[in-house]
Amino acid sequence: MQAAVKLDDVRTEFAAIEFPRAGEQSQPDRNAVLAARSTIQSAVVDNEFLADCIALELKLISATEFPRGLTPFFTIPDLGIRFEFGYWPPGGTPGPHEHNTWTITAVCHNELEVRTFDRAESYRRRELVPKNNFSAEAGRVGYIYEPSIHAPINTSADWSVSLHISSSRVGEPMEDCAGLVAGLTSPRRRRMPPTTHPYARVVAKRARTQRVHVLARALAGMNVAGVPRLLDECAALGSHSTRKLAARTRGRTMALDEPGTYVLRRTHPELMLSRRIVGDTVALMTETTAGPVEDLAMNIVAADAIAYAAEEPVFDARDLPGRITDEERILIAEALEDSGLFTREA
Ligand SMILES: [Fe+2]
Incomplete structure (x- = not known):
């Protein structure tokens, strides 16, 4: 693997800043956090640094079966300082929440809006008191x-990616209680579905492939030496959309129209699927812990193909039945794969 030169440079710069050692309870000086912010400000506009971070993030994604929230792709060992990517779908927000220790946040891809709240006044009135509202485009740190209390939100129509650098103390309990302020979200109260349910595998796969896809889109805009190799990794980890993006970016054509090369397998063998027809639309319904959900809907011409997909645990895209063309068979299979319900056989 190519050395993470720019990430190592950041690590060296952090080592020269007066930060507490990993495991120490003391807060750094404000000047230390400002110096780190300045380092990140220069790094985040450098595509070589971002490519280094993405290379490590892809390793983390490939090793994580059930991705959850922020997970560090890199930790500076002596300082315990964590580097994490945050992924924001359109409209995505964790809600107003409190930070108990220092953190640096950089927008790496697309944009975020950040709403801040007057913490002292919010505690006094026991309700959130807005303070500022600003938009942060890629490169803003x-x-x-x-x-502090803040609520980042992705108000755009596209996915955004942020980079978070924080102390190892992040997530320690606050002295103040979130229950004292109406509308404040406690991260501890966010509930996760049990990983034993077959649908959890789908949700996890979808989260992984969405993350890989937005990273591939970020990489596609970079003119950096390691990008072609990283795009190949994205293509291997991602679903159809990512393979297509990687192939297009690298100037290749995809060979999916060769017979026998597009076999799909249900992402979990016990996943319960059924077909529903409403008007001129056919939907693929999936059984979840909260009852059936509609995971995919398409034109009624795909009705037989969707019924087949709901029945067969493994099938070749070219065997999808119905009065549809071979091209439509591939398009349906691509949608089934992108939904996370099916996984392409290697
Ligand atoms: Fe936050």
């Missing part, structure tokens, strides 16, 4: 030093 912010920081938190004192305990």
